[in-house]
Amino acid sequence: MSNNNKIGWRFDNTYSKLPSSMLAKLPPTPVKDPELVILNHSLSKMLGLDFTNLTNKNLASIFSGNLLPEGSDTIAQAYAGHQFGHFTLLGDGRAIVIGEHVSKNNKRFDIQFKGSGKTPYSRDGDGRAALGPMLREYIISEGMFGLGIPTTRSLAVVKTGEKVIRETPLDGAILTRIAESHIRVGTFQYAVVAENKKNLKILFDYTIDRHYPHIKNSKTPAIDLLKIVINKQIKLVVDWMRVGFIHGVMNTDNMAISGETIDYGPCAFMDTYDPETVFSSIDQYGRYAFFNQPGIAKWNLARFAECLVPLISEDKNTGVQIATEIVNGFSKIYQKNWFEMMRKKLGLFGEDANDEKLIVDLLNWMHKKKADYTNTFCFLMNQNFKGKKIYNDESFLYWKKEWQERLKINGNSSEESLKLMRSSNPLVIPRNHKVEEALDSANNGNLNPTKNLLKILEKPYEDRKEINEYQLSAPPSNKIYKTFCGT
Ligand code: AMP
Ligand code: MG
Numbered sequence: 001m002s003n004n005n006k007i008g009w010r011f012d013n014t015y016s017k018l019p020s021s022m023l024a025k026l027p028p029t030p031v032k033d034p035e036l037v038i039l040n041h042s043l044s045k046m047l048g049l050d051f052t053n054l055t056n057k058n059l060a061s062i063f064s065g066n067l068l069p070e071g072s073d074t075i076a077q078a079y080a081g082h083q084f085g086h087f088t089l090l091g092d093g094r095a096i097v098i099g100e101h102v103s104k105n106n107k108r109f110d111i112q113f114k115g116s117g118k119t120p121y122s123r124d125g126d127g128r129a130a131l132g133p134m135l136r137e138y139i140i141s142e143g144m145f146g147l148g149i150p151t152t153r154s155l156a157v158v159k160t161g162e163k164v165i166r167e168t169p170l171d172g173a174i175l176t177r178i179a180e181s182h183i184r185v186g187t188f189q190y191a192v193v194a195e196n197k198k199n200l201k202i203l204f205d206y207t208i209d210r211h212y213p214h215i216k217n218s219k220t221p222a223i224d225l226l227k228i229v230i231n232k233q234i235k236l237v238v239d240w241m242r243v244g245f246i247h248g249v250m251n252t253d254n255m256a257i258s259g260e261t262i263d264y265g266p267c268a269f270m271d272t273y274d275p276e277t278v279f280s281s282i283d284q285y286g287r288y289a290f291f292n293q294p295g296i297a298k299w300n301l302a303r304f305a306e307c308l309v310p311l312i313s314e315d316k317n318t319g320v321q322i323a324t325e326i327v328n329g330f331s332k333i334y335q336k337n338w339f340e341m342m343r344k345k346l347g348l349f350g351e352d353a354n355d356e357k358l359i360v361d362l363l364n365w366m367h368k369k370k371a372d373y374t375n376t377f378c379f380l381m382n383q384n385f386k387g388k389k390i391y392n393d394e395s396f397l398y399w400k401k402e403w404q405e406r407l408k409i410n411g412n413s414s415e416e417s418l419k420l421m422r423s424s425n426p427l428v429i430p431r432n433h434k435v436e437e438a439l440d441s442a443n444n445g446n447l448n449p450t451k452n453l454l455k456i457l458e459k460p461y462e463d464r465k466e467i468n469e470y471q472l473s474a475p476p477s478n479k480i481y482k483t484f485c486g487t
Contacts, residue, residue, distance in 0.1 A: 008049045011071030011099040012108070015181075018206060019199055022191070023075045028065030028096045029117025029127065031172070033161025036060045037131070038138065038447065040155050043178065047155075048104040063156040063176050065096065065113050072098040072111075076119035080193060081186035081253025082303060084287055089193075090186060090253050091121025094128060097182060108210065110182050115160075115174040130170040131159055132439050135450060137175055137264040139438065143430040143457040144261055149239040150232075151261040152179040171443070180260055183207055185300055186253030188307040204311055211258055222311035226326050230301050232259030234330065237297045238337045241290075242345065243426055244270035244373045248280040248483060250288050250296045252303050266483035269429045271473045273366035273373040279432075279483040294338070298330040344424040345377055346403060347417030349410045358406055361399055369393060372473045377425040381418060383463070383471075426460040428467050432481045433474040 016023065036059045044051055051059060061067035068074065076092035083090075096116045100108050114137075115129025138154035145151055160172035183203070191199040208216055208225060215224040236259055240247065247254070248266035256262040266280035275291035283289075288296060305323035313319035342359045343351075366376055371390055375383075379391050380403075390396070407417055430453070438449040456470050474481070 006053060007051060007069070008047075009069045009071060010048070010102045011069070011073070012102050013071075013073040013099045014206070014210070015077070015097065015100065015110075016073040016075045019196060019202060021078070021194055021196060022187075022199060022203070023077050024091075024120045025073075025075055026096070026119060027068065027074045028098075028113050028174075030066045031064045031160035031162055031174070034060035034064035034066060034174075035159045035161060036063065037135070037157040037159055037173065037442070038450070039063075040138075040142070040153070043153055043155050046103070047101060047109065047178070049101075059156070060158050063113075063158045064160060064174055065098070065116050068098060074098050076121055077182055077187065078121065078190050079184050079186040079253050080190040081184070081251050082189075082300070083251045083253070084283075087189070089190070091190075092119055092182075093122040093125045094119070095177075108180070110177075110179045111155075112177045112179065112182065113174050114177050115172065126164060128160070128162070128164045128172050129174065130164050130166060131157070131173040132170065132443055133265075134173040134175040135439055135442050136435060137177075139435055139450065139453060139457070140264050140267060140430050141177075141261070142454055143460070144245070146457045146460050147239075147243055147426055147429075149243070149245075149261060150236055150259050152177050152256075154178070179256070179262065180258040181207075181210055181256070182262075183210075183257045184253050184262070185255045185257070185304045185307075186251070187257075188304060189252060192307045200307065200310065204308075207257055220312075222308045223322065223326065226301075226305055226308055226312075226323065229257055229259070229304060230326065230330055231333065233297050233301060234294075234334050234337055235259070236261060237294050238334070238341050240293060241338060242341050242424060243429055244273075244290070246270055246277060246279060246288070246290050247293065248278075248283065248288055250293065250300065252300045255297070255300045255304075268432050268435075268481065268483050269374075271372050271374070271431060272370045273363065273376070274370075275363075275367065279481055281482045281484050294334050298327065298334075301330060302327045341424070344420050346380070346406075347410075347421040348406060349412045349417070349420070352406060352409060354402075354406065358399075358403060362403075365393075365396055365399055369396070374426060374429050375471065375473065377421065378427055378471065381421050381425060383427060422461060427463060428456055428460045428470045430457055431470065431472075431474065434470055 036056045074096050076096055078091040080089050095112050095114045097110050097112045101111050102108050118127035134157050138157055141151050141154050145153055155176040155178050158174050162172040163169040164172040191203045215221050218224050254263035268279040270277045270290055277290045278286045305327045309319035309323050312322050438453045441449045
C-alpha cells in the first residue's frame with residue numbers, strides 16, 4: 001500500500017514463520033461499510049506511526065482490515081486453555097494478527113484486529129464483535145495503561161457497517177489491539193498436546209528470543225523462564241489488587257507470557273470493598289473473584305510449569321519436582337509483594353511487626369462498612385470528595401489513630417509518606433457506571449463522554465478539578481453490576 005511510508009509501518013513478522021500447525025494463514029474478512037470511531041494518537045506516536053494525514057475513510061479501510069498494509073502477513077494463532085478449569089482447544093476465533101511492527105526504539109508489537117471475521121478456530125462463533133465491548137476494551141485497557149499497569153493497548157475502533165446478532169442486533173466493530181505478543185500459557189498448552197512434539201521446543205526458543213533473550217545462553221533456560229513468568233504475573237496481580245481490578249476470566253488462554261494484562265472481557269473495577277466481588281455473569285461460583293486472583297494465577301502458572309517439565313529435565317520425575325518447588329514458591333513471593341504494595345498504599349516505610357494487622361484491620365473495616373476501596377485511600381490522602389460521613393465511624397477513627405502512630409515510626413516526613421501514597425493510590429479508576437454511561441452514549445453516536453473519560457484516565461494520580469465527578473461511587477441503582485463474556 002502506497003501509504004506505508006508515510007504512516008511508518010515497519011513490519012518484521014516472525015510468528016507467521018512458526019510451524020503451520022500453530023497458526024492459520026488467512027486475511028481478515030472484509031466488512032461492508034467501515035467507519036472510524038476512535039483512533040489513539042498518543043499510542044500511534046509511541047509506535048512511531050503517523051495517521052494524521054489520512055482521511056477518515058482511509059483510516060476506516062485500514063483499521064477494518066479492508067486495506068492491508070504492505071508487509072503484513074495475516075494469521076490466526078492456535079492455542080488451548082483451561083476455561084474455568086476445563087481444558088479446551090481454542091485459537092483466535094475472531095482475531096487476526098496482521099503482523100509485528102517494530103517501533104523506532106526497536107520494540108516489537110503484535111498488531112491484531114479483534115472482531116475481524118471467522119477463522120478455523122471460530123467453533124460456533126461468528127468471528128465478529130460488537131461496538132460496546134470493543135470500546136469497553138479500549139477504555140479499560142487504556143485506563144490500565146494510565147494506571148501504570150502492564151497491558152495490551154488499543155489503537156483504534158471502527159464500526160463495520162454490519163450488524164452482529166447477540167441477544168439483539170448490535171453494531172459490529174473491530175478493535176486494533178497492540179501487544180508485546182499474544183503468546184499465552186495456553187499457547188504452550190497447545191504445543192504440548194500437538195502431534196509434533198518438536199513444537200514445544202520451537203515455541204520455547206521463540207518466546208525466549210522474543211521476550212527474554214538474556215536467558216538464551218543460560219544453562220537452565222526453562223527454569224529461568226518459569227521463574228520470570230511467575231514473577232511477572234505476581235507483579236501484575238499485585239497491581240490489579242492495588243487498584244481493585246477484577247479480570248473476570250483468568251483462563252490459562254488469557255494469561256500472557258509477556259506479563260501484560262490481556263483479554264478485557266468481563267473485567268471491571270471494584271467500588272465497594274468486598275474480597276468476594278465478582279462481576280462476570282458466567283462466573284457463578286466466584287472462581288475469579290477479587291481475592292481469588294492470586295490463587296488462580298498460581299494455578300495457571302502450575303499449568304505453565306507442567307508444559308515446561310520436558311524442557312526442565314530429561315528425567316520426568318526430576319522435572320516435575322523442580323517445577324513443583326518453583327510454583328510452590330509463588331505464595332511467599334506474592335505475600336511479600338502484596339504487603340509491600342499495601343504498605344505503599346498506606347504511606348508506610350520500612351517494616352513493623354504490626355503492619356499485617358494494620359492492613360488487614362483496614363480491609364476488614366472497609367468490608368464491614370461497605371466502604372469504597374479507591375476512595376478510602378483517597379480519604380487517607382486528604383482528598384476532598386463527597387461521602388465522607390462513613391469516615392466518622394468510631395472503629396475507623398480508632399484504626400486511623402493506630403495508623404498515624406505507625407507513620408511516626410517511619411523515620412520519614414509526612415510529605416514523603418503522602419508522596420508514596422500518591423504514587424500508589426489512583427484518584428480515579430474506570431468506574432463501572434461511568435464506563436457504562438460512556439458506552440451508552442457511544443452506542444447512540446455520541447463519543448464525547450468516552451473521550452472525556454479517556455482524558456481523565458490518562459492521569460489517574462493527578463489531582464485536578466475535572467476529576468471530581470469521576471470519583472463518586474456508583475449510585476445505589478448501579479450496585480448490582482454485571483458484565484458479560486458473550487461479546
Ligand atoms: P475469550 O472469552 O474472549 O477469551 O474467548 C475464548 C475463545 O472464544 C477464544 O478462542 C475466542 O477467539 C473465541 N471467541 C470469542 N468470541 C467469539 C466469536 N464471536 N466468534 C468466534 N470465536 C469467538
Ligand atoms: Mg481470550
